[in-house]
Amino acid sequence: MSNNNKKVWLITGSSTGFGRSLAEAVLAHGDSLVATARKPEQLNELINKYPESAKAVRLDVTNQLEVKAAVDDTLEAFGRIDVLVNNAGYGLIGALEEVSDEQIRRNFETNLFGAINTIRAVLPIMRQQKSGHILNMSAIAGFSNELGFSIYGGAKFALEGVSEAVYGEVAPLGIKVTIVEPGPFRTDFIGRSLDRAETSIDDYQKTVGKFLQFLDKIEGSQPGDPDKAAQALIQVVNSKNPPLRLVLGKYAYNKFRKKIKSLTAELDVWEQIAANTDFETAKANS
Ligand SMILES: NC(=O)c1ccc[n+]([C@@H]2O[C@H](COP(=O)([O-])OP(=O)(O)OC[C@H]3O[C@@H](n4cnc5c(N)ncnc54)[C@H](OP(=O)(O)O)[C@@H]3O)[C@@H](O)[C@H]2O)c1
Numbered sequence: 001m002s003n004n005n006k007k008v009w010l011i012t013g014s015s016t017g018f019g020r021s022l023a024e025a026v027l028a029h030g031d032s033l034v035a036t037a038r039k040p041e042q043l044n045e046l047i048n049k050y051p052e053s054a055k056a057v058r059l060d061v062t063n064q065l066e067v068k069a070a071v072d073d074t075l076e077a078f079g080r081i082d083v084l085v086n087n088a089g090y091g092l093i094g095a096l097e098e099v100s101d102e103q104i105r106r107n108f109e110t111n112l113f114g115a116i117n118t119i120r121a122v123l124p125i126m127r128q129q130k131s132g133h134i135l136n137m138s139a140i141a142g143f144s145n146e147l148g149f150s151i152y153g154g155a156k157f158a159l160e161g162v163s164e165a166v167y168g169e170v171a172p173l174g175i176k177v178t179i180v181e182p183g184p185f186r187t188d189f190i191g192r193s194l195d196r197a198e199t200s201i202d203d204y205q206k207t208v209g210k211f212l213q214f215l216d217k218i219e220g221s222q223p224g225d226p227d228k229a230a231q232a233l234i235q236v237v238n239s240k241n242p243p244l245r246l247v248l249g250k251y252a253y254n255k256f257r258k259k260i261k262s263l264t265a266e267l268d269v270w271e272q273i274a275a276n277t278d279f280e281t282a283k284a285n286s
Contacts, residue, residue, distance in 0.1 A: 095208045127170075187222075
């Protein structure tokens with residue numbers, strides 16, 4: 001962290017939703033920010049309000065050259081990177097058979113590989129600084145998935161797996177990692193950003209169709225407030241011991257608890273089978 005306690009943030013996907021709310025909150029908090037977007041002109045108003053502490057940079061997270069340029073631009077503007085927020089991402093709804101191969105790969109490119117690209121670009125700088133905090137925007141679907149989110153949730157599960165290991169790899173180097181798991185929040189996620197399956201198979205109406213109906217029903221009245229989420233993220237970044245996982249919203253919190261309960265119950269039932277697969281010598285030593 002810089003000497004005067006003001007942090008330098010780099011946020012992906014700052015045009016709308018969480019990214020936009022967080023960008024505004026970070027600047028209002030007095031920190032410096034490189035806000036990135038695929039159309040950086042969408043950030044003009046924000047940048048004009050904070051000409052000293054804010055800079056807008058074009059970034060599609062699937063483009064490695066743009067990732068490198070955004071990191072270089074942040075260093076050039078503010079000399080360091082204290083917080084990277086991998087926020088850019090979008091949903092893909094449909095049964096596994098209904099979504100196209102192209103939709104699947106595009107979703108993983110953004111939600112998983114986009115985040116990996118930026119983490120890898122920023123780590124050498126944070127290692128040199130011996131400090132930094134990486135926030136990876138997952139979803140509650142990245143811990144307890146929904147029917148119809150096999151690919152979206154799958155990409156977020158993968159991001160969580162990557163984050164768990166990186167958390168341990170970089171902790172001794174002074175770098176922190178936090179996975180953020182929101183439930184439904186009032187952003188453009190269900191509206192313009194949600195990618196929908198290109199084909200529809202009747203057999204999935206009662207499962208995936210039901211979840212899609214739920215999403216369409218809550219659009220515009222999701223319980224989560226992105227401005228409050230932004231305050232929570234700032235609080236976490238300023239805390240001494242930030243969590244590996246930060247769950248946001250009651251919906252996500254309840255889902256998380258339910259999954260832990262069912263995992264524990266299942267583990268208890270199958271404990272003996274698990275133990276019996278070890279060599280007898282290993283069993284004796286454990
Ligand atoms: N809202 C929810 O209920 C919810 C719940 C759990 C997790 N999340 C996660 O929260 C994150 C932010 O989403 P949101 O809810 O704030 O929705 P949003 O308002 O639709 O914002 C999504 C942002 O991601 C950007 N983006 C998408 N693909 C990109 C790419 N290839 N390169 C750079 N930016 C890209 C969008 O840019 P453009 O403006 O150019 O499209 C936009 O800025 C996502 O990772 C999402 O999975 C959201």
